[in-house]
Amino acid sequence: MVKMQDQKQVIRLIKNSFGNFKKLGKDMMTAGACVSRMEQLKVRWEEFEKNHKALMADEAIDAEDEYFAKNQYEISYEDFLMNMGLYQDHLLKVKREISQLGAKSGTNQIEADMDANRAKLPQIIIGDFSGDIQDWVRFRDTFKEMVIDRPNLPEHLQDELFEDLRHVKGEAAELLREIPSGGEHFANAWKVLLNHYDNTRLLIHKLLESLMSMPAMVDNSASELMRVLNGTRNILQALKALGSPVEHWDHFTVFLTRSKITLQCQAKWEDSVKQKEHSTTPSSFNELCKFLEAERSTLSLLESNKEFAKKTPQARTENKATANKNRKSNNFVQANADRTTCPVCSEMHSVEQCNKFRKQSVEERKQTLGKKRLCYNCFGTHMLRDCKSTATCFTCNGKHHTLIHAPFKKDGAQNSSGKKKVSSQEKLEYSEETVSPQSVLATTSYNAQEISGEALLATASIRASSSDGQCTIVRALVDQCAQSSFVTEALCQRLCLKKRRVNVPVSGIGQGLTNSRSEVELAIRPHFPSKFKLMLKAYVLPTITSYQPSCRDPKIWSHIQGLQLADPNFERPGRIDVLLSTQIHARIVQEGLKTGGENAPIATKSRLGWILSGSVDEPSQGGTIVCLQTDGQLDDLLKSFWEIEEPPHALPWSAEDKLCEAHYQKNTIRLADGRYQVRLPAKPEMPLDWDNSRQIARSCLLSLERKFNRNPSLRVEYSSAITQMIESNQMRKVDIPPEDYGMHYFLPHHAVVKESSTTTRVRPVFNASARNASGQSLNEHLMTGPNLLPQLVLVLAHWRCYPIAFVADVSKCTYKYAFIQKIGNYNPSFGVKTRKRI
Known part of the structure; x- marks a missing residue:
């Protein structure tokens, strides 16, 4: 033991x-x-x-x-x-x-x-090339990525790769027939292929020819639909790689692709276009691709159901009373790993799963929904008139949930025992839709037919790599119901992925919301040697799911023996670090499906290997099945719209702002010449040390003198500016005896030259922020006061109110003030310490 x-x-x-x-x-x-x-x-x-x-x-x-x-x-x-x-x-x-x-x-x-x-070194496998010029781009890019651009390739691998290069078929093999063997001739062989096939004009011609001559769908099947869609996209991607502006070909590609699909698909496409807000606007090729991918998923599901029904005919003749007795709920999609809180009993489940709610009569259920203010149709937190769900009652097709359907007494659908007959095909469905371009439909279904066992989710073991080459093997969940892909924060840290800031709300059933704050880009490959590589953009979340598989012995399923599984260890518990969306699922799935018995999973062929999913013969553990979706809430979008247009709010005044305003009103008067006489708003609690100000101003003046000696033209212009200020009474000469220097504050000044000015190229600037020997400045000892300028948004809004407006500068508005000389016990005459020749 x-x-x-x-x-x-x-x-x-x-x-x-x-x-x-x-x-x-x-x-x-x-x-x-x-x-x-x-x-x-x-x-x-x-x-x-x-x-x-x-x-x-x-x-x-x-x-x-x-x-x-x-x-x-x-x-x-x-x-x-x-x-x-x-x-x-x-x-x-x-x-x-x-x-x-x-x-x-x-x-x-x-x-x-x-x-x-x-x-023991991993073998590098290059795909076959038969000489078909349409396949040249794929072969060339794969060979360059894995061989040509690979640094320090060992010599023995060069020999192997040369032999692999010589194994091309058809016309390409004839070109290399005369080249001797050996790794030293590897570069020569590659050059021969480049010279013969790397013809951009011919490549574009062949690709366009293939695009125009692509056969239309033979029948309305998922394989035929994907043949047309993947064929068109592959050709367009090849054309784009050759420099063709395919991003501007939407009108042409939509018209051409639409002509290749069946009339039934065309009718559904037209219906979806009419439901758009601007139905007359031409659709893009990406919109058509999303529609066709969704249609392909629907057709695949219908085909798999038909195949399953053929192998299990007993399911169609199952005893109806037993099916009703053993009704069991299956959550196919849930918003996140945490279950929602029931508004009826406050437990962690939805309203439909609440035993307390189910034990009530129909009238009591209606009263409970009314008290909790829940929707009668989808049990959401809104009124029935605001419900966006398209689901209806499966008994009477009315606009209410089947759990609150009240049957008529005269209804003859009752047997002798007084119990209502339940069809084996009858289902109780609950769906909730969010009308938003960024939303994904989330559905929870209740099937009257008993489905025993545990559900096995579609997982794959993949190699995730960053742009700088770091690689690790992780488990991914393939979810056809997720609009976006997700990765965990732990994987981002492990691969050192570069993050881009975003703010995307992630929600689902129950309106459980969480936000993704960043987006990353990484490459994914199968866990086995393969040429397939897919670039993936994904949102980052702390965790994705708590799902753990529950399988005892997978060897009992004979239909999966010998297959290259996407997740060889699917029965073992392990953390899921990646969630692949429905778009990724559409790009990796291939034609091929293997089914087992009634309680055996279905194997779907994909580029990542055979993906297993479905029911397994295990006792249910009551686990939570998880799917994520992005949900851009309409109210959040409207709120952001109004907040952008809302003018900023004025900040309340501080105590210093109020003191400065009182100082201004008390000490400001208008003189006879039109100027305003103001007193500098000194801070009362911060006395200024004025003793050292003259030394700082003198040092600045001497520095200015040295600059004038090097540039005499600057001296002339600066002297002219000073003289103009004196003549306009902006400053005056002050005679200060040396013993009174400590009672005056001397402002240093310097010249500012603006070459682009047409009026004043040189102007004096007085530096009140200059610090004296004690580390103090004049500006630090003056109150700033509140911001009196109007908000720019209000100015622009006010500007639009008038048909005509004038713009002008107030000439020298800062010089229209006169200072009171006396501040407390000091007499700070604001003069300029200059030399006589200035």
């Missing part, structure tokens, strides 16, 4: 694996030692998993142990992946050292170790 102490010892060994390896020292950290440590780490992890399964099955183990409370499985799994990544990084580092030292020493022990393990 496995002991908890043994498992904790294995945990420590996994966690400290790479740390112990570093303790060997740089000389001992060879490639061979690194490989052996990696193998040992894999053995430790297998031992950990074996012990974990034994502990889970042991009923004598305390369920509240720290091992289970802290979810030690997930922590150790992250430690295992991190250490494996560190070992891989060390191997790459050793490889770079070998490339640098290989020319100097052919007997290097590290290089020998790498030669021994060279067969």
